[in-house]
Amino acid sequence: MWKGNLTCKHSSFIIIFFLILCSANSIDIKRSEFPHGFLFGAATSSYQIEGAYLEDGKGLSNWDFFCRIKGSIANGDSGDIAEDHYHRYMEDIEILHSLGVNAYRFSISWSRVLPRGKFGGVNQEGILFYNKIIDNLLVRGIEPFVTIHHFDYPQELEDRYGGWLSPRMQEDYVHFAEICFQSYGDRVRYWCSINEPNLFAEFAYERGTYPPSHCSPPFGNCSAGNSDIEPLIVVHNMLLAHAKAVKLYRDRFKSEQSGVVGIVVHSFMYKPLTDDKWDMEAADRALAFNTAWILDPLVFGDYPPEMRRYHGNELPKFASEERMLLRDSIDFIGINHYGTLYAKDCIYSCCICNDSSCNKGSDRAIRGFVYTTAERDGVPIGEPTGLPRFFIVPQGMEEIVEYAKKRYLNKPMFVTENGYSSPQNQVDDYHHDVKRIYYLDSYLAFLARAMRNGADVRGYFIWTLMDDFEWSNGYSVRFGIYHVDPHSLNRTPKLSATWFRNFLSNCSINHVESCNSISLMNKDVPMPQSE
Numbered sequence: 057m058w059k060g061n062l063t064c065k066h067s068s069f070i071i072i073f074f075l076i077l078c079s080a081n082s083i084d085i086k087r088s089e090f091p092h093g094f095l096f097g098a099a100t101s102s103y104q105i106e107g108a109y110l111e112d113g114k115g116l117s118n119w120d121f122f123c124r125i126k127g128s129i130a131n132g133d134s135g136d137i138a139e140d141h142y143h144r145y146m147e148d149i150e151i152l153h154s155l156g157v158n159a160y161r162f163s164i165s166w167s168r169v170l171p172r173g174k175f176g177g178v179n180q181e182g183i184l185f186y187n188k189i190i191d192n193l194l195v196r197g198i199e200p201f202v203t204i205h206h207f208d209y210p211q212e213l214e215d216r217y218g219g220w221l222s223p224r225m226q227e228d229y230v231h232f233a234e235i236c237f238q239s240y241g242d243r244v245r246y247w248c249s250i251n252e253p254n255l256f257a258e259f260a261y262e263r264g265t266y267p268p269s270h271c272s273p274p275f276g277n278c279s280a281g282n283s284d285i286e287p288l289i290v291v292h293n294m295l296l297a298h299a300k301a302v303k304l305y306r307d308r309f310k311s312e313q314s315g316v317v318g319i320v321v322h323s324f325m326y327k328p329l330t331d332d333k334w335d336m337e338a339a340d341r342a343l344a345f346n347t348a349w350i351l352d353p354l355v356f357g358d359y360p361p362e363m364r365r366y367h368g369n370e371l372p373k374f375a376s377e378e379r380m381l382l383r384d385s386i387d388f389i390g391i392n393h394y395g396t397l398y399a400k401d402c403i404y405s406c407c408i409c410n411d412s413s414c415n416k417g418s419d420r421a422i423r424g425f426v427y428t429t430a431e432r433d434g435v436p437i438g439e440p441t442g443l444p445r446f447f448i449v450p451q452g453m454e455e456i457v458e459y460a461k462k463r464y465l466n467k468p469m470f471v472t473e474n475g476y477s478s479p480q481n482q483v484d485d486y487h488h489d490v491k492r493i494y495y496l497d498s499y500l501a502f503l504a505r506a507m508r509n510g511a512d513v514r515g516y517f518i519w520t521l522m523d524d525f526e527w528s529n530g531y532s533v534r535f536g537i538y539h540v541d542p543h544s545l546n547r548t549p550k551l552s553a554t555w556f557r558n559f560l561s562n563c564s565i566n567h568v569e570s571c572n573s574i575s576l577m578n579k580d581v582p583m584p585q586s587e
Contacts, residue, residue, distance in 0.1 A: 103208040
């Protein structure tokens with residue numbers, strides 16, 4: 057059961073401390089600064105919260121398998137039970153309703169719906185589970201914002217043909233997407249095809265920290281893999297899978313269901329380490345090799361020219377019919393943004409990774425010959441969080457949105473993830489997570505400024521609703537606005553949950569004491585028009 061009263065009636069010292077913090081940073085964002093119909097929600101993903109890893113016909117996923125390899129996950133953690141959302145989904149939907157959100161982003165477990173992919177049948181228990189989530193959200197006025205594929209897929213597809221390294225995975229994905237459109241499309245209007253193809257390719261096939269754990273030196277020491285080539289192949293297959301699924305949706309489902317389909321990209325912002333022109337070019341190149349790697353093909357039909365220049369024949373080529381399929385195959389851009397890094401050129405200067413926030417391999421084409429770090433002359437770019445490359449740089453939100461606005465002709469955008477993880481040595485993450493409040497409030501303020509400057513942003517999702525299984529970090533990294541007790545699994549609201557509810561009720565943080573009586577926001581959200 058979740059515990060705690062979601063009102064502003066906290067002890068006076070917390071309120072005073074928070075007001076001092078906010079006043080010192082001169083930030084006070086209100087819900088009314090965003091347009092009517094703007095989606096505000098929280099985000100989760102299936103493997104990170106559901107548990108029930110072999111219940112009701114679910115098959116083994118790549119993460120179920122990976123978590124059983126000793127040393128793969130911090131503290132030997134796994135998602136076997138996770139937050140037990142599979143059994144507590146009604147409780148979690150009530151939490152969402154109590155917050156006053158009008159949207160909820162979640163993902164569908166591929167191995168729960170199709171335990172063996174195309175090699176087996178549809179698991180009706182899995183279909184039913186997500187039907188119950190969708191129906192109960194809609195009854196409460198909460199818009200389902202559904203991610204089809206968020207890192208997890210049936211292990212059998214990896215065993216049979218190597219997963220995303222094989223073109224065969226494209227057809228398996230399209231089959232899965234078709235089942236989702238058929239089963240849920242009459243009620244789901246917002247679809248994210250694939251979550252963060254760029255990050256998945258980097259962690260799974262360049263650094264080897266996600267399954268199937270492929271890598272090669274200097275990026276890591278894995279039993280298999282080629283860090284310079286395999287990420288390019290994986291993203292190539294993911295992009296074509298996305299485009300084929302979108303074509304299927306537009307040809308067979310859109311006329312009746314009237315939904316929109318986008319993709320989600322992990323998007324750091326980059327600043328030049330120095331004023332040197334080479335570092336300025338390196339910052340632009342880092343954006344091309346990270347964000348534009350995914351989005352350029354889906355908007356313009358081919359990879360960024362920056363990547364073609366430095367990769368040459370290593371970068372896969374699209375056939376003419378594939379370019380036509382890819383071009384304009386997204387209705388919106390999903391941006392997952394957490395922080396900003398410095399970028400240093402490695403073409404005309406030597407790059408040595410000598411701090412905890414940099415990654416090895418910066419002098420390779422796969423990294424765009426760019427060294428990225430959060431430090432300059434020993435000084436961090438912002439306040440640290442619970443992850444070594446995530447630092448608090450609020451203006452980065454405005455800058456990454458502006459970048460997408462200019463490069464992609466102001467295509468509609470959603471901030472599909474933005475959130476704060478507390479440093480592991482801090483104790484303020486239980487009830488009194490004031491730094492998370494400051495993070496969310498300040499990033500929202502810069503998002504609002506980007507929108508005032510014309511950016512077509514239509515929604516914002518906090519990562520995440522509750523502390524969860526954070527991939528290779530297990531449960532040691534905490535992003536949630538709800539605390540989950542590791543033994544009882546009881547949910548307890550942190551102070552940030554109260555802040556979010558007050559924000560959604562248009563209660564500014566500098567007038568928190570006047571917000572003891574709050575009504576839920578209007579949840580009537582119009583459908584965005586695809587462009």
